[in-house]
Amino acid sequence: MPPHHGPHDGPDEFTPWPEALARTYREAGYWQGEPFGAWLSGLARRYADRPALLTPDGPVTYRELDRRATVQAAALAARGLRPGDRVTLHLPNTPAFFELLLGLLRLGVRPILALPAHREHELGYFCAHAGAAALVTAADPERLALAARVQAGLDRPLPVIALGENPGTWEGEAVSFLPSAATAPTPDFTPPRMNAGGVALYQLSGGSTGTPKLIGRTHDDYLYSIRASADLCELGADTVYLAALPLAHNFPLTSPGTLGALHAGGRVMVAPDAAPGTAFPLIAAHGVTHTALVPALLQVWLRALEGSPHTPFPSLRCVQVGGAPLSPDVARQVRPRLGAALQQVFGMAEGLVNYVRPGAPDEEALGTQGRPISPHDEVRIVDDHDQPVPDGTSGHLLTRGPYTIRGYFRAPDHNARAFTPDGFYRTGDLVTRTPGGALVVTGRHKDQINRAGEKIAAEEIEHALLRCPLVQAAAVVGTPDPWLGERSVAFVQVAFVEATPGAPDLALTLKRHLRDLGLAAFKIPDRIEPLPALPRTPLGKTDKPALRALAAQPVAPSTPPTHRSRP
Ligand code: OOB
Numbered sequence: 001m002p003p004h005h006g007p008h009d010g011p012d013e014f015t016p017w018p019e020a021l022a023r024t025y026r027e028a029g030y031w032q033g034e035p036f037g038a039w040l041s042g043l044a045r046r047y048a049d050r051p052a053l054l055t056p057d058g059p060v061t062y063r064e065l066d067r068r069a070t071v072q073a074a075a076l077a078a079r080g081l082r083p084g085d086r087v088t089l090h091l092p093n094t095p096a097f098f099e100l101l102l103g104l105l106r107l108g109v110r111p112i113l114a115l116p117a118h119r120e121h122e123l124g125y126f127c128a129h130a131g132a133a134a135l136v137t138a139a140d141p142e143r144l145a146l147a148a149r150v151q152a153g154l155d156r157p158l159p160v161i162a163l164g165e166n167p168g169t170w171e172g173e174a175v176s177f178l179p180s181a182a183t184a185p186t187p188d189f190t191p192p193r194m195n196a197g198g199v200a201l202y203q204l205s206g207g208s209t210g211t212p213k214l215i216g217r218t219h220d221d222y223l224y225s226i227r228a229s230a231d232l233c234e235l236g237a238d239t240v241y242l243a244a245l246p247l248a249h250n251f252p253l254t255s256p257g258t259l260g261a262l263h264a265g266g267r268v269m270v271a272p273d274a275a276p277g278t279a280f281p282l283i284a285a286h287g288v289t290h291t292a293l294v295p296a297l298l299q300v301w302l303r304a305l306e307g308s309p310h311t312p313f314p315s316l317r318c319v320q321v322g323g324a325p326l327s328p329d330v331a332r333q334v335r336p337r338l339g340a341a342l343q344q345v346f347g348m349a350e351g352l353v354n355y356v357r358p359g360a361p362d363e364e365a366l367g368t369q370g371r372p373i374s375p376h377d378e379v380r381i382v383d384d385h386d387q388p389v390p391d392g393t394s395g396h397l398l399t400r401g402p403y404t405i406r407g408y409f410r411a412p413d414h415n416a417r418a419f420t421p422d423g424f425y426r427t428g429d430l431v432t433r434t435p436g437g438a439l440v441v442t443g444r445h446k447d448q449i450n451r452a453g454e455k456i457a458a459e460e461i462e463h464a465l466l467r468c469p470l471v472q473a474a475a476v477v478g479t480p481d482p483w484l485g486e487r488s489v490a491f492v493q494v495a496f497v498e499a500t501p502g503a504p505d506l507a508l509t510l511k512r513h514l515r516d517l518g519l520a521a522f523k524i525p526d527r528i529e530p531l532p533a534l535p536r537t538p539l540g541k542t543d544k545p546a547l548r549a550l551a552a553q554p555v556a557p558s559t560p561p562t563h564r565s566r567p
Helices: 019-027 036-046 062-080 096-107 120-130 143-153 219-232 250-254 257-263 278-286 296-303 329-336 362-367 410-419 458-466 504-515 544-551
Strands: 053-054 058-061 086-091 110-113 133-138 159-162 175-178 199-204 212-219 240-243 267-270 290-293 318-322 341-348 352-354 376-380 395-400 424-435 437-446 448-451 454-457 473-481 487-495 527-530
Touching: 019 086, 036 062, 036 096, 036 219, 036 257, 053 062, 053 410, 058 062, 062 096, 062 175, 086 096, 086 120, 096 133, 096 199, 120 143, 120 212, 133 143, 143 159, 143 341, 199 219, 212 219, 219 250, 219 257, 219 352, 240 257, 240 278, 250 257, 250 341, 257 267, 278 296, 290 296, 296 318, 296 329, 318 329, 318 395, 329 341, 329 362, 352 424, 376 424, 410 424, 448 473, 448 487, 454 458, 458 473, 458 504, 473 544, 487 504, 487 544, 504 527, 527 544
Parallel strands: 053 267, 086 110, 086 133, 110 199, 133 159, 159 175, 240 267, 240 290, 290 318, 318 341, 487 527
Antiparallel strands: 053 058, 199 212, 341 352, 376 395, 395 424, 424 437, 448 454, 473 487
């Protein structure tokens, strides 16, 4: 009998693994048939009164975290949410993220894990595309105003559930305020029975197309990646994990991230942002042992330590770096300057995560992006015709395995391109394999910009630019930047505007246009350049290589960012 995934799961909503592979993953013990709610109850039994979260109000024990998740599951059920519903979850980096996330998972309601930087363009799309039953957010004035804009942009009523008290700025009716679980009594609530093979939550694809894709991760596959990551990164009860990146992102959430640290019985500390001024005092005060950064933030941290005579954090054992290419020069500075081991992580929200194993020789630790988590991760490196390339040659990375999706949510046409007929995901990354079996990311074959680890789908910005009546054609490319990895440059062909003299005004106008559409700030192009016409290939497609060459021509020198938090 095919596994049941949930009340709303048709073939476009969830692409199951073929039964033979599913059996293999179950027999190998990867998929344990345990949903997140039961996993959390298990942690509460195992680690009971040990601290799970270190918060400004004091520690929250495992037992108490489990109780708070139940409080919120009951409160969300009382507000009409039902197992199988989808909601968009949009929260800042605060410890309360966990009571809501785990409450939703316990209730079988599937959160779409939006990033804090997402605005009405993205949130509205997630709610519309997924038929969300609610937008779950925090009760601060800015988020409530954003929620109102999302509601206004939809053609059906969207309930908003906001964690916290009404700040007094909200006058409408369509918001239900959810008290913090800390002081709420324990409800009489029996969680629904759940199928661990069903979708637990939706991660978001960095993507390369006009609309972001939703990635349904099952209880079974996601928990496997968390347990296996925690084990191979050697997390334990003495781990103190600092989450400085946005909590909802796959890297700080599960690789091994906060959930991996909880799985191991460790403690989790949430930084509201990743600025050195915020994160450094937390590391020192709480004896942080592990944290995760993108390369751009690592550079900000290293700069902040410049001139400091000794490594400042005796407790820090491991700094994980991933999400974007890390230069070996920067990699080399981690041990002497931060006094911690560097662990490179090359992962993706779709599944596959590679880690440099603890204790690996320098050559591998500094110069590779590690190897897959699982012996059952299948990796193919192929040429443009899907034929395997010899080891040491760069090729397209394709992968399938026990925690890599087989299809995006409601995207049949895209799925036909993004997956091979035998179910390998086309990652869009170019890699080589070293003789030792580690992967090295050599480039990218997807129309995406990786700006400080934040992924920008070129087509999404091009479509948004084309909605401005001035713009006749638009193309967005990335250009190398020593601090951000890449910056985004938009080339536009415009009507009625002199190509060069009006350039600064045009750039401002178009940036305002994009902001008015409600795009996340990291997606606003760093530069906007008018061109009389976009260069075309002989087939009439925009010639992006030519535009990349044009974008790379020298302009004003780049300055190091002081700090801009990731979403
Ligand atoms: C992580 O996940 P996403 O979904 O935001 O982005 C995935 C893409 C990869 O396909 C690759 O293009 C790039 O980000 N990437 C890297 C990298 N790690 C990710 N490129 C070069 N070097 C690396 N180390 O970014 C993510 C998810 C889980 C763990 C870590 C990162």
